[in-house]
Amino acid sequence: MRTAHGLIAITAVVGLAVTGCGGGPTTQASQPSGEGGDVTVQITADGCQPQPGTVNGGVVNFKVSNKDAAAVSEAELLSGGRILGEQENLTPGLDGSFTLQLSQGDYQVYCPGAKQDHWDFKVTGDAKNNWKNNPDLVRATTDYGTWVNEQVGQLVSGTKDFTDAVKAGDADRAKVLYGKARVFYERVEPVAEIWGDLDKNIDGRADDFPDAKDFKGFHKLEQALFEARSLDGTVPVADELYTNVGKLRDLVAKATFQPAELANGATELIDEIQKTKVTGEEERYSHIDMVDFKANLEGSVKAFSLLQPALSKIDADLAKTVQDRAAEVDKALRPYVQSPGYLETGYVDYSAVGKDQQKALSQSVNALGEAMSKVAAKVA
Amino acid sequence: MSSVSRRSLLTGIGALGVGAVGVGGLVAADAAGSAAPTAPAPQIVPFRGQRQAGIVTQQQDRLTFAAFDVVTRNRSELVELLRTWTAAAESMTRGQQVPGGASQLQAPPADTGEAAGLKPGNLTVTIGFGPSLFDDRFGLAAKRPALLRPLPKLPPEDLDPHYTGGDLCVQACADDPQVTFHVIRNLARLGAGTVVLRWMQLGFGRTASTSSAQATQRNLMGFKDGTRNLRAEQAELIDQHVWVGAETDQPWLRGGSYLVARRIRMFIETWDRDYLGDQQNVFGRYKGSGAPLTGVSEFDTPDFAARDAEGGLVIPEDAHVRLAAPEHNNGTRLLRRGYSFTDGIDPTGNLLGGLFFIAFMRSPEQFISVQRKLGESDALNEYIQHIGGGLFACPPGVGAGQHWGQSLFA
Incomplete structure (x- = not known):
């Protein structure tokens, strides 16, 4: 669990209590980096012509090499005579690079000592690559919003059933309803994590609360049901949990999303699996980690599948790798599917999954995470 | 890195004022100069050549060793990874970052970054192929050298399967441990979905020397145990004992070498309370000088026949130096390139450490025969146990434009 600073763009920040951890919602996500790209500058006795000579605004990486120019040993990027970046001491055979964030404008590459020592370099506008001009991506963001709201709606009703059972003192029923409610939280966790303490109050672990008496939320009730085996004193905890998921629903209803945020959220869900599900950390009392595992995966795959039509046009290989x-x-999970399964979860009790099996699960998750982490830059 | 000056950093931020929409100023500087092939910069060991670097290369101080298993069933994916790994390894040996850039704010940087600004440290990255790679998954069964099969049981070993074997191995050696770790970390990351780490070992100090320019380091028992190692300067012996020649049934391995790795635990606490006379008898050397018990200085040739006044052998029958000596192994020699390691303490509270033995040889039989002999009677066995390792076939070096495994997968 972490505060997802700058993850989700909120268009209407109304009445939000931004407290704790310093990581409330932000009104702007990190700007897409635009195009930029690599520019090759080969120093020769004749000059240092940049290739290409024009790029779109964004992060530009200048790769400078000196093939055989004995009298020239540096290349600089100038704007109005000022040095913005440079690579010095490049004697013949050496290369190096420097990277700059550049905006629209006219620049020069300067290589003192060469026959022609100034070369024009142009940066064009940044807007061309705006995702808002890509209907596939616009649709992805709106569809994701619809889906998240639907999930949070089900979280609220599932939590109602669960907390009602807790309050009624029906532990057996509560144990089954616990997992059924949590699915909806685990699918949209990165979204839920942006509102500071709200995630901690809903999904925090005992270790997240310096004072044990402050421990609350799903996992407090999990502990009561599965470890303490006593529901004494849990009614206020149940009520507060239900209130908090309601707050979450209201906040989510006001959120809008950007494509890179969907992608980063998809990666974060994979990270969640690797850090807290495969290890058995999150559901340490109930051992229903398989439920969370599958729900994280579903949330991640959902976000990805919405981006897929756009991504397939931008980078078909990456889209296929992620899909594979x-x-x-999913295949690695299959051996653990059971019907109706442990506590009707559809899966086995995670405490029965051995260390070597956990390792195999983790390795397949890691491979997915590495691929997924490359998606955001493609759709930003 | 000195070539990006503070001036350019400051004016880079100043560039914000120039354009209209800039958000970040200077984002990154990746300016490690690279070397011209004709004039290697200090601390750069050439990556390409007839032989793989990291074998007769003067032994560096630190090691990170990793064994990988291949998880893909797709041969071309594996070949593609070996191509990617080659480019990354070559770049890192030149003190540069993993190719791919770090310029997109919405993408994780291609390189993990912890070696930026560090010296190359004479980094070498050496690859080997384990027997298990040559099954039916990639159509390599017919490419398996006959000598490349899992090592036989060599009592008194107790190998942990979690620290044994592997389809591939990578040995990263440098004079900076962060440089070697950076290699394995980045190769593992590039390999996600194609390979998984099977096991990994950090070595914090070399225990051998592979060049006459180097002094012999001590092992964790406090002894010099590599004095009689092969040296790079002994070209004829190296050819004879280290490089696979025309005798191999697999042309792709010609000019390569077999790598045997053994994770050897030392029972440090019990060793430390053994009395000095016995410690010296176990090795057959003086602890202080490193000289054989029949000599006065480290490089004196042991006199295995010498007897004391009572008629007993000066270097005992079961002394390590005697049993490991080429004189008692039909002339068999190995190029040892091991490192001391520790992984903290074991569950019973004892120090967990010892020797991560690495040796290169023309045939695995060289190790097997010597180790059989040591296993039977070495006095050292009371204080050590082999707990992991593997056998790998290291192909010859890569030439210009080639990649790891190219001749194997051809």
Whole structure:
């Protein structure tokens, strides 16, 4: 669990209590980096012509090499005579690079000592690559918003059933309803994590609360049901949990999303699996980690599948790699599917999954995470 | 890195004022100069050549060793990874980052970054192929050298399967441990979905020397145990004992070498309370000088026949130096390139450490025969146990434009 600073763009920040951890919602996500790209500058006795000579605004990486120019040993990027970046001491045979964030404008590459020592370099506008001009991506963001709201709606009703059972003192029923409610939280966790303490109050672990008496939320009730085996004193905890998921629903209803945020959220869900599900950390009392595992995966794959039409046009290989690796994870999960399964979860009790089996699960998840982490830059 | 000056950093931020929409100023500087092939910069060991670097290369101080298993069933994916790994390894040996850039704010940087600004440290990255790679998954069964099969049981070993074997191995050696770790970390990351780490070992100090320019380091028992190692300067012996020649049934391995790794635990606490006379008898050397018990200085040739006044052998029958000596192994020699390691303490609270033995040889039989002999009677066995390792076939070096495994997968 972490505060997802700058993950989700909120268009209407109304009445939000931004407290704790310093990581409330932000009104702007990190700007897409634009195009930029690599520019090759080969120093020769004749000059240092940049290739290409024009790029779109964004992060530009200048790769400078000196093939055989004995009298020239540096290249600089100038704007109005000022040095913005440079690579010095490049004697013949050496290369190096420097990277700059550049905006629209006219620049020069300067290589003192060469026959022609100034070369024009142009940066064009940044807007061309705006995702808002890509209907596939616009649709992805709106569809994701619809889906998240639907999930949070089900979280609220599932939590109602669960907390009602807790309050009624029906432990057996509560144990079954616990997992059924949590699915909806685990699918949209990165979204839920942006509101500071709200995630901690809903999904925090005992270790997240310096004072044990402050421990609350799903996992407090999990502990009561599965470890303490006593529901004494849990009514206020149940009520507060239900209130908090309601707050979450209201906040989510006001959120809008950007494509890179969907992608980063998809990666974060994979990270969640690797850090807290495969290890058995999150559901340490109930051992329903398989439920969370599958729900994280579903949330991740959902976000990805919405981006897929756009991504397939931008980078078909990456789209296929992610899809293949997600299928591998799904395959790795299959041996643990059971019907109706442990506590009607559809899966086995995670405490029965051995260390070597956990390792194999983790490795397939890691492979998916590495691929997924490359998606955001493609759709930003 | 000195070539990006503070001036350019400051004016880079100043560039914000120039354009209209800039958000970040200077984002990154990746300016490690690279070397011209004709004039290697200090601390750069050439990556390409007839032989793989990291074998007769003067032994560096630190090691990170990793064994990988291949998880893909797709041969071309594996070949593609070996191509990617080659480019990354070559770049890192030149003190540069893993190719791919770090310029997109919405993408994780291609390189993990912890070696930026560090010296190359004479980094070498050496690859080997384990027997298990040559099954039916990639159509390599017919490419398996006959000598490349899992090592036989060599009592008194107790190998942990979690620290044994592997389809591939990578040995990263440098004079900076962060440089070697950076290699394995980045190769593992590039390999996600194609390979998984099977096991990994950090070595914090070399225990051998592979060049006459180097002094012999001590092992964790406090002894010099590599004095009689092969040296790079002994070209004829190296050819004879280290490089696979025309005798191999697999042309792709010609000019390569077999790598045997053994994770050897030392029972440090019990060793430390053994009395000095016995410690010296166990090795057959003086602890202080490193000289054989029949000599006065480290490089004196042991006199295995010498007897004391009572008629007993000066270097005992079961002394390590005697049993490991080429004189008692039909002339068999190995190029040892091991490192001391520790992984903290074991569950019973004892120090967990010892020797991560690495040796290169023309045939695995060289190790097997010597180790059989040591296993039977070495006095050292009371204080050590082999707990992991593997056998790998290291192909010859890569030439210009080639990649790891190219001749194997051809």
